[in-house]
Amino acid sequence: MNSAVNKPVLLTVDDDPGVSRAVARDLRRRYGEGHRVVRASSGQEALEALRELKLRGEQVAAMLADYRMPEMNGIEFLEQAMDLFPRARRALLTAYADTDAAIQAINLVDVDHYLLKPWDPPEEKLYPVVDALIETWRGSGATAVEEIKIVGHRWSAPTYAARDFLARNAVPYRYYTIDEPEGRRLLEAAGADPTEIPVVITTDGQALLAPSDARIASAVGLTVDPATDFYDLIVVGGGPAGLGSAVYGASEGLRTVLVERQAAGGQAGTSSRIENYLGFPDGVSGAQLTDRARRQAVKFGAEMLTARDVVALEVQGSARVVRFGDGSTISAHAVILATGVDYRSLMAPGCDDLTGRGVFYGSANTEAPECVGRDVYIVGGANSAGQAAVFFSRHARSVTLVVRGESLHSSMSHYLIQQLEAIENVHVRTCTTVGEASGDEHLEKIRLDHVDGATELVETSHLFIFIGAQPQTDWLDGVVERDERGFIWTGPDLLVDGERPAGWQLDRDPFYLESSVPGVFVAGDVRAQSVKRVASAVGEGAMAVTLVHRYLEEQ
Ligand SMILES: Cc1cc2nc3c(=O)[nH]c(=O)nc-3n(C[C@H](O)[C@H](O)[C@H](O)COP(=O)(O)OP(=O)(O)OC[C@H]3O[C@@H](n4cnc5c(N)ncnc54)[C@H](O)[C@@H]3O)c2cc1C
Numbered sequence: 001m002n003s004a005v006n007k008p009v010l011l012t013v014d015d016d017p018g019v020s021r022a023v024a025r026d027l028r029r030r031y032g033e034g035h036r037v038v039r040a041s042s043g044q045e046a047l048e049a050l051r052e053l054k055l056r057g058e059q060v061a062a063m064l065a066d067y068r069m070p071e072m073n074g075i076e077f078l079e080q081a082m083d084l085f086p087r088a089r090r091a092l093l094t095a096y097a098d099t100d101a102a103i104q105a106i107n108l109v110d111v112d113h114y115l116l117k118p119w120d121p122p123e124e125k126l127y128p129v130v131d132a133l134i135e136t137w138r139g140s141g142a143t144a145v146e147e148i149k150i151v152g153h154r155w156s157a158p159t160y161a162a163r164d165f166l167a168r169n170a171v172p173y174r175y176y177t178i179d180e181p182e183g184r185r186l187l188e189a190a191g192a193d194p195t196e197i198p199v200v201i202t203t204d205g206q207a208l209l210a211p212s213d214a215r216i217a218s219a220v221g222l223t224v225d226p227a228t229d230f231y232d233l234i235v236v237g238g239g240p241a242g243l244g245s246a247v248y249g250a251s252e253g254l255r256t257v258l259v260e261r262q263a264a265g266g267q268a269g270t271s272s273r274i275e276n277y278l279g280f281p282d283g284v285s286g287a288q289l290t291d292r293a294r295r296q297a298v299k300f301g302a303e304m305l306t307a308r309d310v311v312a313l314e315v316q317g318s319a320r321v322v323r324f325g326d327g328s329t330i331s332a333h334a335v336i337l338a339t340g341v342d343y344r345s346l347m348a349p350g351c352d353d354l355t356g357r358g359v360f361y362g363s364a365n366t367e368a369p370e371c372v373g374r375d376v377y378i379v380g381g382a383n384s385a386g387q388a389a390v391f392f393s394r395h396a397r398s399v400t401l402v403v404r405g406e407s408l409h410s411s412m413s414h415y416l417i418q419q420l421e422a423i424e425n426v427h428v429r430t431c432t433t434v435g436e437a438s439g440d441e442h443l444e445k446i447r448l449d450h451v452d453g454a455t456e457l458v459e460t461s462h463l464f465i466f467i468g469a470q471p472q473t474d475w476l477d478g479v480v481e482r483d484e485r486g487f488i489w490t491g492p493d494l495l496v497d498g499e500r501p502a503g504w505q506l507d508r509d510p511f512y513l514e515s516s517v518p519g520v521f522v523a524g525d526v527r528a529q530s531v532k533r534v535a536s537a538v539g540e541g542a543m544a545v546t547l548v549h550r551y552l553e554e555q
Contacts, residue, residue, distance in 0.1 A: 007034060007035050011038045013065045014041065015042055020041055027126075042070075043071065043073070046081070047084075051189040055186070055206070057201070062137060063081055074094075084185050086185075089133035090110070090112055091112060091115050092111050093115045093117055147173060149176060150162055150200050152176075155442035156198065162216060163366045164364065165217075165307075186199065189207070213262065223303065223305055226303065226330050229331060230332065231256060234322050235257070236335065237337065237338035238258055239265065240290065240538045241526075241540055242524070243258070243264065244542045245258075246300075247296050247542075249336075249545045257303040258303070259305045259310055261307070262306075263306065264306070267340060268286040268289065268537075270287075270362045272363060273286075273391070276413070276535075277289065278535055308324050311475050313335065313337075314329075315479075318519075320335045333552055338523045338537075339471065339526045340525045341470055341526065341532075342472055344468035344469065351434075354443045358443020358462055361465050362384075362466065363388050370461075375396065375398045376400075377434070380403070382466065385403075386412045386413075389423075390416070390419055400429055401420070401426065401429065402434055406431055431452070432449065434449075435447040445458065446458055471487050473486045488515055488526055491510050492509070492510075521544040524536075527540065
């Protein structure tokens with residue numbers, strides 16, 4: 001990281017090159033150690049420099065502007081500069097003749113000081129003024145923080161998606177809305193207009209306008225490109241099953257790459273508290289658990305690609321080829337499919353339209369601060385919905401679980417039901433579904449339909465959906481055998497009346513976690529008949545690696 005970035009800037013702008021050099025020289029001599037002196041020869045040039053500093057997250061302590069400059073005078077410059085750095089202190093360089101200008105400046109741009117040219121000796125005429133400017137600036141509480149920034153809007157679905165992507169990848173950022181002054185300043189500095197949100201500003205000052213996940217990922221330093229084109233093992237999916245495979249694969253000497261479409265952690269990464277995972281008697285947040293697993297995989301040498309969507313699997317002789325969304329490919333001796341499941345869409349009218357603008361799938365933890373003092377609704381009766389209810393009850397005024405069934409007992413663990421019963425602001429509405437969602441800019445109302453025909457319109461800005469789970473395996477159609485819902489058959493389940501799957505040419509049955517294609521294994525929730533739990537996904541991930549070894553021995 002550039003150490004100069006942490007030094008507050010003193011900016012001087014003067015169209016006379018001789019004067020400009022002299023000011024900069026005098027400033028450097030006295031303040032060079034603790035400050036960076038930036039010099040410009042016109043108002044436009046200085047504004048450009050300020051925009052760049054803004055994007056880089058640097059701080060400007062003071063600006064010294066000459067009054068008499070062609071095109072843009074010092075006051076006009078300071079007026080615009082204040083839009084970018086309102087806390088930077090301001091001084092105008094004037095000649096005696098310009099007293100009018102001085103008066104105008106007071107009214108317009110709240111100038112702190114006038115410096116009469118020439119200012120020799122600087123010890124008497126320049127430094128006391130600049131000392132005062134810096135002292136006032138320090139007193140204003142401005143501090144330099146280097147961080148990724150997102151500028152967006154509360155009810156913008158792409159803004160939510162970008163924030164969620166960074167949060168799930170454990171990349172810290174600061175969020176600004178375009179309704180607040182600093183958000184508008186950053187937008188201006190990026191040269192963006194409000195239709196181009198979100199704007200993601202990296203620590204080195206790049207401004208990305210409405211970027212894709214992949215663009216954000218590479219700009220913030222996540223690995224998106226494979227280091228080579230051939231591996232021993234490709235793992236598709238970075239949930240607990242994929243992470244389990246990556247840890248065991250890499251630790252047992254296989255050249256392993258894991259490809260994840262969004263963020264390592266999968267569904268488990270979105271769980272606010274996993275209470276039933278072995279070895280964590282006090283529970284553990286899903287993000288913490290899966291982040292440790294990710295680091296463990298990396299420690300053993302697994303490569304982790306983020307924001308890469310696998311769209312095809314091909315068999316080329318003994319190679320198993322995985323194709324990415326952009327058409328590029330990587331190959332390996334063996335593949336483990338660990339792509340898990342996604343939430344089913346709620347088909348009620350209005351939901352599709354309001355997704356990301358009040359309707360959210362999964363826990364959407366980044367929304368927690370927005371829920372303070374509000375009445376939020378959660379659809380679903382399984383553990384994931386129960387955990388979310390516990391989590392949001394700490395933020396919202398009330399949380400209502402909307403459950404289709406007659407009770408939670410058939411779908412939720414006993415310990416969670418007990419926890420929910422003990423929380424005062426959590427309510428459960430059974431035999432009820434969400435019939436419609438409505439709102440203009442964002443979600444405002446939902447209609448609750450009771451099984452007996454009664455309906456009720458309730459006001460809410462947040463609806464979190466945790467219904468059903470479906471595998472996203474259409475891209476494997478015709479490649480591996482799947483059940484009617486898209487879950488992938490493996491091992492003994494592939495044998496029909498003792499017959500091996502069509503096209504199977506090996507002189508043995510498929511191994512326990514092997515698909516209908518030799519060398520392609522399946523672990524976790526995406527596997528037909530699997531147990532939908534973190535522990536079993538991790539276990540299957542590890543076991544699949546053992547079977548990969550067995551398969552490789554045959555080759
Ligand atoms: C909110 C919540 C709370 C839960 N709480 C618990 C709990 O307390 N205890 C418990 O045991 N279980 C819990 N579960 C269930 C548990 O999280 C899952 O059983 C487990 O995560 C399954 O792991 P997996 O690796 O098979 O799949 P997933 O976790 O679904 O991970 C699959 C990954 O593959 C990626 N992927 C999918 N398709 C592609 C593709 N084509 N290319 C690249 N990447 C792809 C996805 O982005 C995802 O990251 C919870 C689930 C949720 C949603």
